[in-house]
Amino acid sequence: MITHDPDVPRLLAALSASGGAADAAVAARLHARLVADAARESVLDVAYRTVDTPAGPLLLAATERGLVTVAYAVQDHAAVLQGLADRISPRVLHAPGRLDEAARQVDDYFAGRRKDFDLALDLRLSKGFRREVLAHLPHIAYGSTESYAQVASAAGSPRAVRAVGTACATNPLPVVVPCHRVVRSDGTRGQYVGGAAVKDLLLGLEAAA
Template sequence: MSLVEAHLTTRLRERLAQRAAEAGVLDVAYRTVDSPLGSLLVAATTAGVVRVAFEQQGHDAAVEELAQRISPRVLRAPARLDPLARELEEYFAGRRHVFDVPVDLSLAPGGLRRSVLDALPHIGFGLRISYAELAAAVGSPRAVRAVGTACARNPVPLVLPCHRVVRSDGSTGQYAGGAEAKGRLLELERRDKVGA
């Protein structure tokens, strides 16, 4: 594809996204964001950020999940995600410790898993909590595995910081973006907290 064709395609996509939003038929907007952890697919409904997916999770699979579980009216429409892209950039640059964008948990079930997701923003920047401690904090001290599952299936990692939940022995454990990404996030926060 030539540069002219690429520019025209981009302009057409932008126009389509704008018209869909104006007509009220843009249920889910998405875009990709470059990060130190690789490309992130981010998506939002009108209610808030509904999905953050790492490359290794498959961006196409994430878009398909959105189409199946939220609405088939999914479109690459970057403007809706500009606030999140800005907050992610600030986070990775060490200038943001809390995300302020609204979150839509339509992809998350209720019950214990929702309680776990609701608790994640209360784990302070640069802190770590064990799966067992989080299970106790949400009132289910024996549900350590369920807490791990809730963190593993968190539809909006980074925004809801499940990377701050680690094993009782202090090791990082698994992460949707990979164990290496989790370690890098914990190190980034440790450095930024020490430097603060």
């Protein structure tokens, strides 16, 4: 923990001597100081927050490059954060303010006020052909779908249909990078990282608009 702020030791002492609501208030102040110190010293490598949506709570995480992860509760947010610590940096911190714009755009999407996201993205968690697939997905129009075969062709490897499925299943930025718009050739929905019901919800939301 960063404790360069001279008030942090005093707050820690107050925390140990207090109880109940006072504990929560002091902890909140400590956390705010920690976030501020981390930002000032450029050691906040991954900031995260959660946002409530009709699809359940979504975890949003960002690096200095941009939004790096969107995760459903079914993916286990604690496990996702541990994965970010392992793959990007152990300096992961709950810093909601860093994700205000992303949260606002997610809210607008679920409210039917937004069809496209305008956010800087950090795609480092996807490599090779998987990243090629992710780069194509935002070009599938809102309210439309493409088959796995169509996406494979668009990504430059017409025979890599199964690899497209893997890319969608491992998409670190669902909703924002719309893998829910990829369906089977017969029109059935196929698998989805957030579950079949969530994929139906997203497709239904877009179709209704």
